[in-house]
Amino acid sequence: MDNTPGGEQPLLTWSNVALALSFVAFDAVLSSAYRLGISSSLISAALRCIIQLSVMALVLEKIFKTQDPLGVAGLALLLNLLGTVEIVVNKCKRRHKYIFFSSFIAMLCATAPVSIIGTRFAMSIIPFWTPEQFIPIVGMLSGNSISAIVVSIDYVLKEFVENRDKIEVHLAFGGSRLEACRPVAKQALRLALTPMISQMSVIGMISIPGTMTGSILGGAPVAQAARLQMVLMFLISSVVVLSSIVATGSALMIVIDQDHRIRMDRIDSSKFILWKYKERLFEKLGEFGSSVLDRVRDPLHKRGQIRLGEQ
Structure with missing residues (x-):
């Protein structure tokens, strides 16, 4: 994560996303260890989150540029x-x-x-x-x-x-x-x-x-x-x-x-x-x-x- 000048919000990369995702993966491992039955739901929800937000970012970027x-x-x-x-x-x-x-x-x-x-x-x-x-x-x-x-x-x-x-x-x-x-x-x-x-x-x-x-x-x-x-x-x-x-x-x-x-x-x-x-x-x-x-x-x-x- 790189700090931008002027006290602005730091730029996030996919490595930052992967690090945050590791917490969800850890929760999924605990769920499997205790047989809670929600590990697959956690992983699928996290993957859906990544895909949906990535697509939304691309769509929003185009709409923000066109102002249509x-x-x-x-x-x-x-x-x-x-x-x-x-x-x-x-x-x-x-x-x-x-x-x-x-x-x-x-x-x-x-x-x-x-x-x-x-x-x-x-x-x-x-x-x-x-x-x-x-x-x-x-x-x-x-x-x-x-x-x-x-x-x-x-x-x-x-x-x-x-x-x-x-x-x-x-x-x-x-x-x-x-x-x-x-x-x-x-x-x-x-x-x-x-x-x-x-x-x-x-x-x-x-x-x-x-x-x-x-x-x-x-x-x-x-x-x-x-x-x-x-x-x-x-x-x-x-x-x-x-x-x-x-x-x-x-x-x-x-x-x-x-x-x-x-x-x-x-x-x-x-x-x-x-x-x-x-x-x-x-x-x-x-x-x-x-x-x-x-x-x-x-x-x-x-x-x-x-x-x-x-x-």
């Missing part, structure tokens, strides 16, 4: 789309029929207005689509909304699968789907919003958040870094609340139709189709590897028997 508003809008839309894919493919244990569309709308309806109004008025950035500020803000907003959407959807679908009778009682006694779903919606939103509320309540006193730390490392005044963190935290909290409400409401309206009937056929508790093909692929590879080993072992075994017979 259409490119900024396209990348912001892509971030929301990738966040939706992460929700549907990797995060949600259960999915409803229109989960991709509803999750994408939930993220877009929250991140688009908050990011535009927040950057223009709360952060006084003119124009608001300035790539260096707007794209990182959209990334933070969409990234923080993913976990909240996943928690809310998972809880809603879990209640319909495991506690369907409670909801059916409300509907059987003439209650509307709004009345029957209100307790489920309240608890789903509480679970989804609790981490964000807890983070906002302890920020600054117990933990120094990443944005403030990055601003200080970049040479910004501490007071300015603190105010920037406040603005971003309030923007994030608003996006988390809005996206969770939209996702929860959409899930409830899909699972209970307009005739106030519970549609269990719209809930899918199986693994995502890509992971099914992945498991089948690994099974085929395992079978192929076993057959190859058997073909190698059989001649060796026969040769060993012949030599023992000759002796």
Whole structure:
């Protein structure tokens, strides 16, 4: 790591990244030693982190040079789309029929207005689509909304699968789907919003958040870094609340139709189709590897028997 003149932030090389990655590798070794079953997840997540950030750096570098508003809008839309894919493919244990569309709308309806109004008025950035500020803000907003959407959807679908009778009682006694779903919606939103509320309540006193730390490392005044963190935290909290409400409401309206009937056929508790093909692929590879080993072992075994017979 080379120190740049003028007290600027030091330049980082791939050797610095490799050194930081060694800590994750050490954690993976400990996981394997104690048989925690998370070593592969740690390594795969770290590799995904390297690949995704490297690609994002190349894309951002081009957009920063061109200063094209259409490119900024396209990348912001892509971030929301990738966040939706992460929700549907990797995060949600259960999915409803229109989960991709509803999750994408939930993220877009929250991140688009908050990011535009927040950057223009709360952060006084003119124009608001300035790539260096707007794209990182959209990334933070969409990234923080993913976990909240996943928690809310998972809880809603879990209640319909495991506690369907409670909801059916409300509907059987003439209650509307709004009345029957209100307790489920309240608890789903509480679970989804609790981490964000807890983070906002302890920020600054117990933990120094990443944005403030990055601003200080970049040479910004501490007071300015603190105010920037406040603005971003309030923007994030608003996006988390809005996206969770939209996702929860959409899930409830899909699972209970307009005739106030519970549609269990719209809930899918199986693994995502890509992971099914992945498991089948690994099974085929395992079978192929076993057959190859058997073909190698059989001649060796026969040769060993012949030599023992000759002796």
